[in-house]
Amino acid sequence: LSLFTLADCLLEGALPLVYAAHGGLYVRIDGERMRQIRLARGISLGALAKELGVSRRTISKYEVEDMDTSVDVALRLEEIFNEELIEPVDPFQTEAVGAEKIEVRGPVTDNILRLLLEIGFEVVPTNQAPFNAITREGKLVVLTGVGKFSQSIVKKARLMSSLSSVARTKSVVIVDGETKLECVEETALIEKRELEDIDETRDFEDLVAEKQSK
Structure with a gap:
């Protein structure tokens, strides 16, 4: 893709x-x-x-x-x-030619991604992508990664930033734990505890904008 x-x-x-x-x-x-x-x-x-x-x-x-x-x-x-x-071919599904279709879009089982559902987002888990889900609400589209802070998470955030720049979306990595970084290029880093304090999609969008401005 x-x-x-x-x-x-x-x-x-x-x-x-x-x-x-x-x-x-x-x-x-x-x-x-x-x-x-x-x-x-x-x-x-x-x-x-x-x-x-x-x-x-x-x-x-x-x-x-x-x-x-x-x-x-x-x-x-x-x-x-x-x-x-x-x-049309849905790139968020994977199928082998001539084989039984394998559905990739399953229920949201990740606890952090479920927090986004509770806020009011539509969350579509992805497979074989450099991010864990596509998060949507109205015109707002966010490439969303999840994981504990590490150098590989920073690399993922950089890649997501490049993707979001081309796709003209937002990109966010939700860190399970603590991080001293607010943003990696254009990808906002949000701690899980910060996400737990958010009740509305608008507040999430404001937090992302705040992180990106730092």
Whole structure:
């Protein structure tokens, strides 16, 4: 996921349509919709498979097992049906091509992130990212890291600062314990005890701005 793609996702809600995996570039198609259109038009599995140059089993996997496909096959399917079938890819989920979908966005189990929920934020945990969650409330979007103060946390804060600069968001690391630093570049460092004293999202935003100004 490039910085510019991340910015589009966070600010514009523009999700990518193509992802890279072992063997090339792939897209996700709406298998159920494809099946409904095929049946409504009386096109058999065999006829469609022959048109695409693939097996009947492959067509069945597209429709029933939500197996992703190559870009050229997906475009050919849309051309045949004259319908949009390609679905956007959510970068905050991870899936293996042709495998059962693995949901990454689970419940917020981290005690510190749950404090943000109690304040009134929407919290989306992330996986395989240099931050632990994306925290949202209205137009405010915050890349949020969590951890005890250490040199690796400082490095994470610097990286998050670069990401937030490109994505035009805020970035915050919530420290489980004490820290003498108020800010690392543009990433505010907030102690857990400070977060526990906050009751509203506006107060959180003010605290971040105060930290960044020091």
